[in-house]
Amino acid sequence: MLDSATSSSGSLQGIRVIDLTRVISGPFCTQILGDHGAEVIKVEPPGRGDIVRSQGNMVNGFSWYFAQFNRNKRSLTLDLRQEEGKAVLSRLLEDADVLVENFRPGVMARMGFSDEVLRERFPHLVVGRINGFGSSGPYRDRPAYDFIAQAMSGFMGVNGHESGEPMRAAPPISDMVASQNLAFGISAALVRRERTGQGDIVETALTNGLISMMGYLAAEYFATGEVPKRTGNDHPMLYPYGLFQASDGEVAIAPSNDTMVERFLGALDMLELLEDERFLDNRRRMDNREALREILDREIARRSVAEWIEHFNEAGVPCGRVYDLHETFEDPQVREQQMALELDQGERGKVPTTGFPVKMSEAPAAIHHPVPELGEHTEEILAALGLAAAERGALRDKGVI
Amino acid sequence: MLDSATSSSGSLQGIRVIDLTRVISGPFCTQILGDHGAEVIKVEPPGRGDIVRSQGNMVNGFSWYFAQFNRNKRSLTLDLRQEEGKAVLSRLLEDADVLVENFRPGVMARMGFSDEVLRERFPHLVVGRINGFGSSGPYRDRPAYDFIAQAMSGFMGVNGHESGEPMRAAPPISDMVASQNLAFGISAALVRRERTGQGDIVETALTNGLISMMGYLAAEYFATGEVPKRTGNDHPMLYPYGLFQASDGEVAIAPSNDTMVERFLGALDMLELLEDERFLDNRRRMDNREALREILDREIARRSVAEWIEHFNEAGVPCGRVYDLHETFEDPQVREQQMALELDQGERGKVPTTGFPVKMSEAPAAIHHPVPELGEHTEEILAALGLAAAERGALRDKGVI
Numbered sequence: 001m002l003d004s005a006t007s008s009s010g011s012l013q014g015i016r017v018i019d020l021t022r023v024i025s026g027p028f029c030t031q032i033l034g035d036h037g038a039e040v041i042k043v044e045p046p047g048r049g050d051i052v053r054s055q056g057n058m059v060n061g062f063s064w065y066f067a068q069f070n071r072n073k074r075s076l077t078l079d080l081r082q083e084e085g086k087a088v089l090s091r092l093l094e095d096a097d098v099l100v101e102n103f104r105p106g107v108m109a110r111m112g113f114s115d116e117v118l119r120e121r122f123p124h125l126v127v128g129r130i131n132g133f134g135s136s137g138p139y140r141d142r143p144a145y146d147f148i149a150q151a152m153s154g155f156m157g158v159n160g161h162e163s164g165e166p167m168r169a170a171p172p173i174s175d176m177v178a179s180q181n182l183a184f185g186i187s188a189a190l191v192r193r194e195r196t197g198q199g200d201i202v203e204t205a206l207t208n209g210l211i212s213m214m215g216y217l218a219a220e221y222f223a224t225g226e227v228p229k230r231t232g233n234d235h236p237m238l239y240p241y242g243l244f245q246a247s248d249g250e251v252a253i254a255p256s257n258d259t260m261v262e263r264f265l266g267a268l269d270m271l272e273l274l275e276d277e278r279f280l281d282n283r284r285r286m287d288n289r290e291a292l293r294e295i296l297d298r299e300i301a302r303r304s305v306a307e308w309i310e311h312f313n314e315a316g317v318p319c320g321r322v323y324d325l326h327e328t329f330e331d332p333q334v335r336e337q338q339m340a341l342e343l344d345q346g347e348r349g350k351v352p353t354t355g356f357p358v359k360m361s362e363a364p365a366a367i368h369h370p371v372p373e374l375g376e377h378t379e380e381i382l383a384a385l386g387l388a389a390a391e392r393g394a395l396r397d398k399g400v401i
Numbered sequence: 402m403l404d405s406a407t408s409s410s411g412s413l414q415g416i417r418v419i420d421l422t423r424v425i426s427g428p429f430c431t432q433i434l435g436d437h438g439a440e441v442i443k444v445e446p447p448g449r450g451d452i453v454r455s456q457g458n459m460v461n462g463f464s465w466y467f468a469q470f471n472r473n474k475r476s477l478t479l480d481l482r483q484e485e486g487k488a489v490l491s492r493l494l495e496d497a498d499v500l501v502e503n504f505r506p507g508v509m510a511r512m513g514f515s516d517e518v519l520r521e522r523f524p525h526l527v528v529g530r531i532n533g534f535g536s537s538g539p540y541r542d543r544p545a546y547d548f549i550a551q552a553m554s555g556f557m558g559v560n561g562h563e564s565g566e567p568m569r570a571a572p573p574i575s576d577m578v579a580s581q582n583l584a585f586g587i588s589a590a591l592v593r594r595e596r597t598g599q600g601d602i603v604e605t606a607l608t609n610g611l612i613s614m615m616g617y618l619a620a621e622y623f624a625t626g627e628v629p630k631r632t633g634n635d636h637p638m639l640y641p642y643g644l645f646q647a648s649d650g651e652v653a654i655a656p657s658n659d660t661m662v663e664r665f666l667g668a669l670d671m672l673e674l675l676e677d678e679r680f681l682d683n684r685r686r687m688d689n690r691e692a693l694r695e696i697l698d699r700e701i702a703r704r705s706v707a708e709w710i711e712h713f714n715e716a717g718v719p720c721g722r723v724y725d726l727h728e729t730f731e732d733p734q735v736r737e738q739q740m741a742l743e744l745d746q747g748e749r750g751k752v753p754t755t756g757f758p759v760k761m762s763e764a765p766a767a768i769h770h771p772v773p774e775l776g777e778h779t780e781e782i783l784a785a786l787g788l789a790a791a792e793r794g795a796l797r798d799k800g801v802i
Binding site: 011012013014015022024028032038044051055057058059065066068069078085093101115124133134136137139140142143144145147148149151152153154155156157158164165166167168169170172174175176177178180181182183185186187188189190191192195198199200201202203204205207208209211213214215216217218219220221222223224225227228229230232233235236237241242250252254255277290299313316319320321322323325326327328329330332334336337339340351353355356357358359360361362363366387399 | 412413414415416417425429432433435457458459460465466468470471476479514516534535537538539540542543544546547548549550551552553554555556557558559560561562565566567568569570571572573576578579581582583584585586588590591592593595596598599600601602603604605606608609610611612614615616617618619620622623624625626628629632633634636639642644645651655657714716717719721722723724725726727728729730732733734735737738740741752753754755756757758759760762763764
């Protein structure tokens with residue numbers, strides 16, 4: 001195991017992040033930075049805070065959906081519509097390394113923090129932002145929603161059965177991909193800042209992130225001018241490959257070349273199929289896919305998923321069970337990799353969240369802070385900023401914090 | 402536009418990457434580093450090189466699939482099974498900042514480059530690696546395939562219709578997510594190295610990356626113990642939301658709260674539906690989803706997708722067409738954001754690839770090098786390393802380069 005949940009450091013130790021984001025894409029990005037040691041100050045509107053605090057499944061009055069994206073942060077309430085709130089933000093930015101926001105394009109400028117102002121007043125700052133379609137172009141002002149980004153990136157259009165409708169991915173994949181892109185972009189800009197002292201403005205968009213993930217499907221379109229068809233769970237160019245029906249569920253089998261196909265059919269004791277005129281090579285197997293599928297499903301239906309997984313793994317055939325999330329998190333490999341991590345939320349109880357996908361040997365990701373209550377750190381952050389108790393009281397009286 | 406394809410710099414300018422990876426996940430990661438200014442030396446086996454050079458759609462004898470993942474790199478051929486090849490790799494690593502590999506766990510150690518050796522001989526080096534399941538645990542030696550990672554991460558199990566089978570995403574999403582995770586991890590480790598002088602070993606796995614993307618679906622499972630059901634294109638908690646049938650295709654509509662639902666029904670001139678007992682609030686709309694869907698589809702079928710998109714956007718309703726890849730790359734917003742970039746490959750012609758999802762204001766990503774021919778830069782790289790012409794000739798005679 002490379003990770004330790006008890007380490008107090010991380011690759012981004014000493015980096016201070018002012019986090020104005022809410023909902024998913026921004027908070028997931030700043031959580032990644034926090035997991036790796038950055039000090040993240042989550043700035044939330046007084047009163048209800050990030051809207052996700054009251055969404056999803058609540059346990060002990062605490063949103064586990066919110067917990068999933070907001071560990072390793074401290075919370076400061078601040079009304080950015082009031083001048084006093086903007087003044088506090090300015091003071092925060094003077095000592096910060098990174099600012100992250102996911103407002104619609106133009107909102108920061110209307111608050112008095114345009115790109116020009118940020119560059120002039122905080123030249124050392126790395127500014128990260130996520131929006132729906134990018135901050136230039138005809139759709140710049142449209143609101144950002146994962147479902148729309150999945151539709152317009154071409155991602156949804158290639159998923160699903162050819163005879164059925166286009167199919168979204170259930171997780172908000174465009175948000176999550178944008179979070180990752182921004183975490184990378186901010187870190188790359190920090191590498192440059194360490195060398196030059198200069199900040200930068202880093203931006204990513206839900207649509208752009210998913211488009212960049214289209215990979216060889218985009219290459220196929222560029223090369224042929226033909227749009228890739230939906231092929232369900234079948235590989236567009238290989239057979240046998242895909243889901244097969246065992247006696248108690250589906251098994252995923254992915255023999256990616258002729259050697260693997262021989263291993264697969266050998267493990268089924270059906271190597272003679274490769275002498276059948278219809279199945280001599282991959283091209284003929286593709287042409288006669290349904291006939292071969294019927295033969296294979298009939299054999300595979302004789303045994304359980306567990307039996308086949310063990311048998312195929314012994315034979316070196318890439319395979320796996322189609323897990324539901326319970327099976328995923330109970331899997332011994334997933335447990336060994338600590339892909340669920342329990343947060344100690346005190347009176348709120350123990351709250352599991354997904355683990356760290358990036359493992360570091362010397363400076364591992366770790367739980368530095370549990371998920372903050374709304375405004376939990378307002379006093380300590382403002383005091384550290386040099387605001388006297390009387391000033392803090394005045395801000396509180398005016399509803400700024 | 403933040404990006405310029407003519408800039409000669411980038412956030413990672415001055416970072417040298419030795420890239421031992423092949424196929425998708427590793428090459429996409431190192432391409433991201435190269436896009437942002439790192440100098441990437443792609444090390445390939447003499448003869449055929451990266452297997453993807455001969456896969457996918459070939460145009461002018463050139464794989465556009467390979468091009469999609471290998472711009473902004475130079476190519477060096479090197480046989481790492483021969484001692485002389487290992488010696489050249491050692492010399493390369495002395496002057497490098499980053500090493501990236503996606504062999505199965507243990508392969509680097511058998512080549513003489515175990516973690517211990519790397520740490521001792523190259524303490525400044527950031528080592529990045531991608532594998533299927535992680536380098537510890539019972540499945541560490543199993544081969545990595547996207548389809549299997551989609552199955553075992555729980556990702557496939559939540560996609561698709563409840564009545565149908567689990568549904569993969571067509572792009573190799575676990576590879577692409579792992580690439581992004583590793584690009585982030587390497588950059589974060591470089592931030593630390595700038596401050597401490599110490600390298601690190603950074604690792605990510607196809608399964609772990611996708612598990613970390615399960616987001617609120619994981620939170621739902623953790624909170625309730627129930628595994629999330631497949632809901633096709635429907636939102637699990639909101640209605641109306643999803644795909645609707647216009648006269649000439651599907652339109653994606655995502656009203657995420659009551660205000661948006663009012664705008665949506667107002668735009669349809671059907672606000673009276675909200676006074677219908679069956680549709681008074683979201684809970685009742687969920688209970689009577691099929692009845693409402695029928696009413697809405699009947700109305701939406703009267704006009705074309707294009708008419709509805711214009712109409713709904715005017716009304717501030719989040720919506721979009723389900724694009725195929727041709728429509729995506731022809732979209733004016735996507736063009737404005739330069740999400741397709743043409744590489745000038747000389748005699749191989751002009752080759753489009755997907756653009757940069759991470760935009761930087763001061764140090765933008767750019768095309769620094771087209772896609773290299775196999776071994777195109779072997780001579781110049783080895784000469785720069787101090788190998789005399791006679792030494793290079795001897796290596797070539799022995800088939801090392």
